[in-house]
Amino acid sequence: MAWYTGNALYDTLLLIGFAYALLVFAASFVGTAAYGGRFGLKGKKQGIKLGSRMGWIIMELPGLMVFPVVYFMGTNAYEAVPLFFLAVWMMHYSNRALITPMLMRVQPGTPASFSFNVIIAGWITLFLHGYFNAAYLTEYGDQYTLDWFSDPRFVLGLIVYATGFGLNIHSDHILRNLRSKTPAPNEPRYKIPFGGVFRWVTCPQYLGEILSFTGFAIMTWNLGAVFVLAMTAGNLIPRALYTHRWFRKNFDEYPPERKAIFPKLL
Numbered sequence: 001m002a003w004y005t006g007n008a009l010y011d012t013l014l015l016i017g018f019a020y021a022l023l024v025f026a027a028s029f030v031g032t033a034a035y036g037g038r039f040g041l042k043g044k045k046q047g048i049k050l051g052s053r054m055g056w057i058i059m060e061l062p063g064l065m066v067f068p069v070v071y072f073m074g075t076n077a078y079e080a081v082p083l084f085f086l087a088v089w090m091m092h093y094s095n096r097a098l099i100t101p102m103l104m105r106v107q108p109g110t111p112a113s114f115s116f117n118v119i120i121a122g123w124i125t126l127f128l129h130g131y132f133n134a135a136y137l138t139e140y141g142d143q144y145t146l147d148w149f150s151d152p153r154f155v156l157g158l159i160v161y162a163t164g165f166g167l168n169i170h171s172d173h174i175l176r177n178l179r180s181k182t183p184a185p186n187e188p189r190y191k192i193p194f195g196g197v198f199r200w201v202t203c204p205q206y207l208g209e210i211l212s213f214t215g216f217a218i219m220t221w222n223l224g225a226v227f228v229l230a231m232t233a234g235n236l237i238p239r240a241l242y243t244h245r246w247f248r249k250n251f252d253e254y255p256p257e258r259k260a261i262f263p264k265l266l
């Protein structure tokens with residue numbers, strides 16, 4: 001089925017991708033993905049489990065690999081606008097796949113709880129995401145001439161992306177610093193975060209992630225980027241609601257005015 005780029009494989013995979021995003025969103029009402037300490041797999045009988053750091057690195061590595069491989073197969077790979085997006089992509093995924101996991105502070109004795117099923121789901125998303133965007137940027141998209149740098153969609157998208165990325169990094173930084181660099185075994189594992197956008201919401205790191213993919217979709221103006229925005233929002237909005245509920249249940253003194261992810265709204 002060729003309805004977007006004219007390439008039947010691309011267009012069919014894009015449809016499948018959107019159906020998959022819908023499925024992930026529906027599934028998130030039943031439970032959130034089993035990674036991270038609060039929501040990780042517990043018990044002995046539930047499949048392969050990894051430590052958080054290793055789980056994150058293995059899951060996110062295709063983000064650093066698929067995109068550049070497909071990118072350099074494209075006709076316009078050495079044009080200025082696609083090269084700019086390549087730089088944005090590599091920065092984003094270097095942070096997600098390498099920097100964030102390396103900086104993560106794991107309490108000694110924390111059992112491995114990062115589900116291998118989550119890694120498989122992450123790989124599917126990253127393969128599709130990398131292929132859709134790299135192929136569109138260097139092969140199918142015809143808007144990426146030098147004029148694109150002054151197009152209002154590019155300028156607005158870049159501002160939204162930079163705001164979201166900055167918010168994500170800053171919020172991750174606050175969360176990380178709630179634990180000491182080498183946490184003592186008896187240190188409380190979780191504390192209430194304060195500062196920055198935590199003043200208004202429980203999960204500003206997720207809000208930042210959603211904003212950055214919104215900005216990426218606007219500045220590249222392609223449906224492949226909308227696919228990953230749908231996946232991210234479908235995963236992180238419900239996860240923020242679970243996290244918010246978890247804080248309220250576990251901390252009596254949790255600030256009552258805080259929302260889960262969107263200030264004053266949700």
Ligand SMILES: NC(=O)c1ccc[n+]([C@@H]2O[C@H](COP(=O)([O-])OP(=O)(O)OC[C@H]3O[C@@H](n4cnc5c(N)ncnc54)[C@H](OP(=O)(O)O)[C@@H]3O)[C@@H](O)[C@H]2O)c1
Nearest residue numbers: 036037038104172175176178189190191205206209232235
């Ligand atoms: N694009 C996507 O679809 C997507 C999906 C998921 C995540 N992400 C991004 O990946 C990053 C990490 O996500 P995540 O879900 O693992 O985030 P998270 O729950 O915020 O956890 C991040 C780190 O902070 C620790 N932590 C969290 N809350 C804490 C607290 N109250 N006190 C002390 N330490 C705390 C966690 O420890 P524990 O592991 O021990 O809980 C973990 O090491 C975020 O920037 C997120 O936006 C993106």
